[in-house]
Amino acid sequence: MKQVGVVGSGVGGLAFAIRMACLGHQVQVFEANSFPGGKLSEFQINGFRFDAGPSLFTLPHLVDELFTLANKNPRDYFNYSRLPEVCRYFWEDRTRLCTLENFAETAHEIAKNLGENEKNVYDFILGLQEKYQIISELFLENSLHQSSTWLSKKAWNGYWNIPSLGLFSTMHQLHKKRFKNPKTVQLFDRYATYNGSDPYQTPATLSIIPHLEYNIGAFFPEGGMIAITQSLYQLAQDLGVQFHFNEKVNRILCENNQAIGLETAQGKYPFDMLASNMDIRPTYQKLLPDQIQPKRLLQQEKSSSGIIFYWGMNKQWDELGVHNIFFSEKYQEEFKAIFTDKTLSDDPTVYLHISSKVAPEDAPKGGENWFILINAPANQGQNWDELVQLTRERVIQKISRALGEDISLYMVAEDYLDPRRIEERTSSSGGALYGNASNNRFAAFLRHPNYRSAIKNLYWIGGSVHPGGGIPLCLSSAKIASKLFQENA
Numbered sequence: 001m002k003q004v005g006v007v008g009s010g011v012g013g014l015a016f017a018i019r020m021a022c023l024g025h026q027v028q029v030f031e032a033n034s035f036p037g038g039k040l041s042e043f044q045i046n047g048f049r050f051d052a053g054p055s056l057f058t059l060p061h062l063v064d065e066l067f068t069l070a071n072k073n074p075r076d077y078f079n080y081s082r083l084p085e086v087c088r089y090f091w092e093d094r095t096r097l098c099t100l101e102n103f104a105e106t107a108h109e110i111a112k113n114l115g116e117n118e119k120n121v122y123d124f125i126l127g128l129q130e131k132y133q134i135i136s137e138l139f140l141e142n143s144l145h146q147s148s149t150w151l152s153k154k155a156w157n158g159y160w161n162i163p164s165l166g167l168f169s170t171m172h173q174l175h176k177k178r179f180k181n182p183k184t185v186q187l188f189d190r191y192a193t194y195n196g197s198d199p200y201q202t203p204a205t206l207s208i209i210p211h212l213e214y215n216i217g218a219f220f221p222e223g224g225m226i227a228i229t230q231s232l233y234q235l236a237q238d239l240g241v242q243f244h245f246n247e248k249v250n251r252i253l254c255e256n257n258q259a260i261g262l263e264t265a266q267g268k269y270p271f272d273m274l275a276s277n278m279d280i281r282p283t284y285q286k287l288l289p290d291q292i293q294p295k296r297l298l299q300q301e302k303s304s305s306g307i308i309f310y311w312g313m314n315k316q317w318d319e320l321g322v323h324n325i326f327f328s329e330k331y332q333e334e335f336k337a338i339f340t341d342k343t344l345s346d347d348p349t350v351y352l353h354i355s356s357k358v359a360p361e362d363a364p365k366g367g368e369n370w371f372i373l374i375n376a377p378a379n380q381g382q383n384w385d386e387l388v389q390l391t392r393e394r395v396i397q398k399i400s401r402a403l404g405e406d407i408s409l410y411m412v413a414e415d416y417l418d419p420r421r422i423e424e425r426t427s428s429s430g431g432a433l434y435g436n437a438s439n440n441r442f443a444a445f446l447r448h449p450n451y452r453s454a455i456k457n458l459y460w461i462g463g464s465v466h467p468g469g470g471i472p473l474c475l476s477s478a479k480i481a482s483k484l485f486q487e488n489a
């Protein structure tokens with residue numbers, strides 16, 4: 001049995017702690033905050049409950065898998081259901097679209113509302129499944145830093161299919177070639193934002209992302225997204241994992257290029273093995289300042305961050321669903337503003353999530369809890385107070401135009417997050433939501449590995465390392481790291 005120390009209790013840290021406990025090791029998790037979950041947390045204002053970060057739950061089997069691994073019934077801890085309606089889309093010219101659980105129906109809706117050929121849309125969505133299978137086996141489920149990955153049968157299948165994987169064109173180019181209506185192109189381009197990237201730069205390989213929603217489904221956990229954190233935290237405790245909250249790690253202690261323990265304000269803790277769920281940049285800069293820094297990996301472009309408004313509304317709107325998008329009329333400019341000019345466009349796309357549509361207890365009777373996310377550049381010292389104010393006004397105007405009334409009249413509770421605050425609360429470099437951006441075809445290969453022999457006994461998990469950000473990939477990072485640990489043992 002080994003003594004294992006984990007820095008951070010984000011979803012990746014929790015998953016890794018559970019995996020180590022399942023292998024029979026004694027695990028201690030150190031968390032700077034007073035609560036687990038990192039970005040996956042919640043708060044309340046005036047009777048409105050808000051999930052602070054993620055709102056879209058995909059690939060729930062990756063959460064279930066952790067309970068099964070521990071010989072527990074996932075349903076004793078955690079329940080969720082598939083949403084019959086995925087997302088409602090609004091354009092300024094009053095075009096509307098709703099995507100649905102059944103992808104054949106979605107293809108029909110796209111054909112009806114956006115004038116596309118229904119079979120073309122159907123075939124496109126269906127084709128995502130096969131591509132996803134190849135890409136996920138190669139890029140998402142294994143370390144990219146081991147020869148065994150590249151020599152496996154699955155890898156050879158991937159090489160065979162390279163021309164069809166879209167490494168050499170952008171997501172936007174692929175969609176533009178495939179669909180005739182720019183609105184359909186915009187609809188599918190939007191999925192680049194699911195890992196904080198720019199569809200005009202990110203390789204077409206990432207066009208597989210809608211497969212998760214259209215073919216597998218968008219899910220909603222009973223009790224809200226926070227139920228993911230709560231159930232994993234409970235499972236970890238049941239497996240004997242010990243948590244130290246409000247205990248920030250100041251150093252990872254190394255000797256002879258080997259991690260041997262960690263240090264907090266309370267003292268030094270020796271460990272046989274460590275894992276960092278903290279963003280890689282601050283991990284190197286603050287916890288490992290004496291180690292050689294992998295400069296090229298640390299300098300990769302960060303993913304987008306966000307300005308998030310949490311608004312308690314004392315009215316309900318039938319036109320709105322659980323997930324809603326109000327599209328920008330200047331989509332390419334919006335991404336140029338974020339990734340080139342490092343600011344926000346004057347017509348940003350607005351994402352509005354209302355969990356009280358399916359969980360009425362999340363808002364007082366007759367009200368709705370609005371979670372609004374606007375994609376924003378990572379923090380580089382911009383004037384966020386001014387950008388937040390400007391964006392707030394633009395969002396109010398945009399949604400008011402779509403709903404035909406001044407929504408600000410119904411706002412009875414309010415809070416917000418900006419890239420600065422995200423950085424402060426989770427140590428994510430620049431407040432990036434998804435670690436690094438995937439704005440070039442090498443990005444997948446330039447994420448920090450889950451293990452480097454330069455610092456033995458230290459594993460890397462979470463959104464800033466391979467395979468990337470978002471709940472499913474963070475869970476996957478914990479699985480890959482755990483596999484590497486077993487191979488190294």
Ligand code: FAD
Binds near residue numbers: 032277308
């Ligand atoms: P993090 O959540 O980054 O947590 C890291 C933890 O480490 C924190 O608790 C932090 O306090 C702790 N820590 C850091 N430094 C130290 C230290 N020195 N000592 C001790 N503890 C430390 N993903 C989706 O799948 N779907 C979505 O809809 C979605 N929407 C999002 C919306 C927003 C607004 C945000 C912010 C993120 C969203 N994401 C979404 C991304 C997703 O939340 C993240 O990719 C994921 O939660 C990151 O998990 P992680 O394991 O990297 O840890």
